Every structure is written in C-alpha cells, then in structure tokens.
Amino acid sequence: MTVADDSGEEHGHHLPAVEDWPRGFGEASWWPFVTALGGAGIYVGAALFLLATGQQPIVDPMLGPVVFVGAVGLFLAGLYGWVYHAFVKAFWSSDGHGSSGLRWGMVLFLGSEIATFGAGFVYYFFIRVGTWGTEEFPELLGSLVLINTALLVLSSFTLHWGHVELRKGNRRNFLVGLAATLLLGIVFIGGQVYEYYEFIQHEGFTLESGIFGSAFYALTGLHGLHVSMGAVLIAIVFIRALYGQYTAERHTSVTTVSMYWHFVDAVWIFLVVVLYVGAEVSL
Template sequence: MSATHPGYYIPHDTRWPIMGSIGLFALLGGFAMLLNGSSSAPVVMIIGTLILVVMIIGWFGTVIKESESGFYNDQVDISFRHGMIWFIFSEVLFFAAFFGALFYARIYSVPWLGGEGSVGATTGPLLWPGFEGIWPTNGPAEIGGAFGTIPAVGIPLLNTIILITSGATVTLAHWALKKNQRKPLCWWLLATVLLGLVFLYFQGVEFAHAYNDLNLTLESGIYGSTFFMLTGFHGLHVTIGAIMLLVMLLRAMRGHFTPERHFAFEAAAWYWHFVDVVWIGLFIFVYWF
C-alpha cells in the first residue's frame, strides 16, 4: 500500500504483544518477589527486562520497516499522532499525582499536624514534643536522621540550563529536517542526546551528594520520598527520551524521514519538550520554593 492509498493499513498477526505481556508479568512478578525477600527475584526481573527490550526493539523495528515501505497513509499518521498525544497526557497525569502528593503534604498535612486549623489543633499534641509544621520535615532526628537539602543554585540550576538548551537544539534539528538539511539535522540531534546524557550525569552526582554528604535519602520522611520520587522518575523519563532521540539520530543517518513525513521524529521531540516542562516545574516547586 502506498502512502497515498485511500485505505487504512491493518497490521498483520504479530507475536510482539504477547511477548510484551510475558515480559511485564515477569518484571512485575519479580519485583513482588523482591518485596517478599525472594532470592530468585533479581533473576526473574532481569529475564522480564530482557524480554521487554527484545519486544521493544522488534516491535518498533517492524513499524519502522512498514513506514519506510510506504504502508502508512495520512489516516495512519493521524492515528499515530492521537496515540502519542494520549500517551503524553497519561504521563502528565503520572507526574500530577506526585506533584499533588507534594503540594498536599507541604500545604495541608504538615501545617495541620503543626497545629494550624481545627484538625491540627487536636492532632498536633499527639505527635512528639517540639514538632513544628515547617518544610522540609522528616520527623524526630532519631527516626530518619537530620538531613540537608539541595539548594536551587548549583546543579539544579545548571541542569535547568542544560535541558532548556536541549529543547532549543531539538527544535533546530526539526527545522533542519523541514528544510531537508541532513547534516545539521544529525548534528543538532547529536547535541540534544549529549545534553541529555550530561543532565543525567549531573543528576547522578547530585543523588550521590544527597545520600553520602547530606543524609538525604528515601527514608528522610515525606520530603525525601517526594524529592526522590519526582526527580528520580524525571531522570528515568530523560533516559527514555534520550534513547528515543538516539534512535531518531541513527534513522536520520540512514536517510530516513522526509520534510513532509517524519512523525516518529516529531513524537520524540514532543516527548523531549514534555520532559523539559516537567523539569521546570520540579526546579520551581522542589528546589526553589
């Protein structure tokens, strides 16, 4: 079927969905075993992860071959766009849940427990002597241990500059693709991937500093939990986005994409811009305020 064919492409039978289901079952089952102290849990999780990696490479490879063979028409392109929009929307809700937990704890729960409002007036004395409804809090020092926080000026600010710059480079790559300028496209994509890797490096340095020097860990009360859940999951999304852009770079080097048809590149760029926006929210509400 050509790209201008009026029909709608119906995928052939494929083994990838069932393989992905098996991989997810093994990964999550292994994680459940890990929580219950099973010694074989890591092996099960590794097997599940490997199955998922093979599934992703195989499935996306099939889609790429179909696309490059001209099987997809404009209606299929619209379907892909709708799918990516809903996927990013689900990611927005994912982070909204963690931001909601942060806001609820910081604005409502901690002040109430500190004695503000009718609820806190009765529950405050039930905690421990000397409790104050201030942020950050982790409870008495003997529970989670006293900890330090990471200021906004430093690695967080540097990483903000890095991600904003990467948003600009991926946009320049998109402009180059629209003008069918292959070399600038590849160089700007490479710059974006490298900036993402630099961001991850500095985030690793920050996490090591938090654990080793500040005693800021996942066990540091609600502050430590929300801090690492938000920044850690964002780092995971940066990793995924960098892998997506790396695949786009390799495809661009092989001559894939045209100025008119390049949704795979657009989808990766959308995802990267989403990652940028989430980080700005993190920088403001986790590090700055």
C-alpha cells in the same frame, strides 16, 4: 499501533509484527504489552526494595534490584520492538498512511503521562501541607541542578532546530541537532546520577530521610526514567537519520519523539520550581 501493511521480503527488513507472532492476532502487536509489563515490573522492583529496608526487612535485599534491572531490560526490549514496528516499518510505506494516527497516539500517551506525574505532584502537595522537619534537607538548589536544567532546556531548542532544518531539506543540520540533543540528554542523566551520589554519600540525604526524601527521590527518579527513555528514542531516530530514512515530507517519528522530549523538558521545569525551589523557600 497500526501502520500500512508492507512486505518484509520486498524491502529486506525485519518482518512486520503480525508475522512475528502466532497467527490469529490480526493486526495486533504484542510489543505494547511487553513494554507495559516491563514498566509495571519497574514499580514492583522499587516496592520490593522498600520492603527490604528498615529494621525488619520483609524480603531479601537483592530481590528488589534484580527485579528492577530485569524489568528495565524488558521495558527497553519492548520499547525497541514497539518503536521498530510502529515507525521503522512505516518508513517503507510509500503512501505515508498512519502518520496522523501516530501523532494522535502520542498525544494520548502524553495525556496518560500527565496523569502519572499529576498523581505524584498531588501526593507531594498533600504531604507538604503537614508538618515536617527541614534540618535533614541538603542544599537542593545548587549549581548542579541549575546547570542540568539549562542543559535540558537547551536540548529542546537543539531538537526543534534540527527538526526545522529537516523540513527545510538540510540533512546535515538535522543530524547535528539530533546529535547535540542526544549528548545533552546523556549529560543530564549523568548529572542527576552524580547529584544522587552527592546527596546520599556526602549529605546523608536518602530515600529514608522523612517524607520529603521519599517524595524527592520518587519524583526525580520517575522523571529520570522518562529522560532515559527519551534518550533511547532519540538514539533510534539518530541511527535511522544516519541511514537517510527521513526527508522533508517524511518525518512522523521525529515529530512524535520531539513531542515526548518537549513534554519531559516542561515537566522538569515544573519539578524544579515545586520541589527544589519550594524546599529552599520552606527553609
């Protein structure tokens, strides 16, 4: 993303992307490429993990987890660099140039996310038409998923409230809203990890539990990855907010991160209805 040019030496912060990388790349940034490479590596790690399972594993069982963890690290590093140069550096621009472009950039990014999740749901609907056994299903629609859903929905309200308070000039309430949203997001992630633990250890419901098992963990895992990424973004916004880098007139990154978080919230509701409630109805 392109933001208004500014001097790193003048404000004492990190140099812009064009000075971080070899000359000759103009205004281009390598951070989106690094982030995309890490995201692709996550899928490669998952594929290697699957190739290591079964009666005749094709690759070493440790290869998949190692690639996955390394890819997550690369993805987060690229995301940090991308967010820093797209948003943090933009804070020092006095004219606010690029705010509209950043918002539209997030809209386009969410469009690609809709396509990603849409492909996953199309896969689920396709296999749902066929015949599958239900005897291996655990009780999906329990109190844990209901509480987790309520927490995630609540986090959208706290984020929206905090954003509204910022535009009113109330910095204290803005910080409270951000902190509450971040806490709720972390608790949601912990709840999903605990749900996986219960299903795998106590119910014997794993990735290999038929086609429904693979679809369940693929879709919920993909969503969990997006919530984790959203929590990282909110944490960055929260740290910046502590330094007073947002005002009622300058809050572009708050807007774009809010758009992402509300999208993740909406996807989870749809996922619960289709996957959790749908499986219970089939029983």
